[in-house]
Amino acid sequence: MKAEAGIVLDAALFAAYEAASSPHSIRALTSDLEAFDLWCRRQGLAALPATSSQVAAYLQARAGEGAKPxxxxxxxxxxxxxHQLLGLADPTKAELVKLTLAAHRRGVGSAQAQARPLRFKGAVKDVARDQPHGLNVRALLEASGEDLTGLRDRALLSVAYDTGLRAxxxxxxTVEHILEALDPEARLLEIPRSKGDQDGEGATAYLSPRSVHAITAWCKAAGITQGPLFRxxxxxxxxxRGAIKPRAIETISGREAWDLGKLKGKPAVAARAEYTVGEKPLHPGAIGPxxxxxxxxxxxxxxLPDLMRDDLARVLKGISAHSTRVGLNQDLFASGEDLAGIMDALRWKSPRMPLAYNRNLAAEQGAAGRLMAKLG
Incomplete structure (x- = not known):
């Protein structure tokens, strides 16, 4: 990274930061700094230490490229x-930087695009009584194949919906994280660490009998007894290939390579697939796809009989790894769970995100929505 002379790197401080941070946080920091350094080089500027006007100009440039607030x-x-790690004055505290961000938020709004929810029965009002509608988890589970890929994907989706885990x-x-529960058909899932639990206090989630059956089928077929569960x-x-008839020896030209198989012929071969299960876990980026x-x-x-082919591209565009978390959040809300219960189930530290995920559902099922439904 292009920096002015005289900046001293405190190796012990950086080592402590790495030890205290998640790999995702370190990757994000590295990526952001590389992008800033590239922009500064193009402007003929040193990236470190940065000035407040330099940071403001960079944020304006990224906003012009379409970056969200x-x-x-x-x-x-x-x-x-x-800047803090290097013991440098923090240029982002300047009023110019704050106002630059505030102006952008005012201009485009600060609402984040929400992943399309994957709810168990789809967009239904009564999660217990209503029949599945539109895009729904139950249909995806039932449509999964019985080959290794289908078994894995069924178990993966079922667990993702049960727990609301991030990718x-x-x-x-791992297999070792699955624990016995009071219900012999169910299990508990130990969550050693999560995004909201950087200190590793741990948490526990419930795995339904549906998920337990799917996990068992996947592990048995894949031969998994320990280590990463989803691979x-x-x-x-x-x-x-069709059958190849045997040939008479006199029909084989001297120019051909000698092959005894030509005299015997070859039987037809049916189409087949060979599966290899890896040793390492899936990459988080694979979940959305x-x-x-x-x-x-x-x-x-x-x-999915309620969806037309013209709807498919629009639906797929909104699906991400977070869709199951949003879907479970909305189903809990629709089933009458209070905010405290939803925060506990999904391990939220703040009510901001669960309320944001329920914003559209709350408008539909709120007082005005109920009145308009009665009025027809």
Missing amino acids: ASLSRYKASLAKI SELVAI RVQVRRYKA IWRAMVVRAFEAGA
């Missing part, structure tokens, strides 16, 4: 952190 706030926080937390599950499945597919692939499979199988 939440992303700009993260860039600002990363620049503040590196990084979901792929960190990559590599598939190699071989095309079918898996959900989208499950939606496509369910649609093609006719398991």
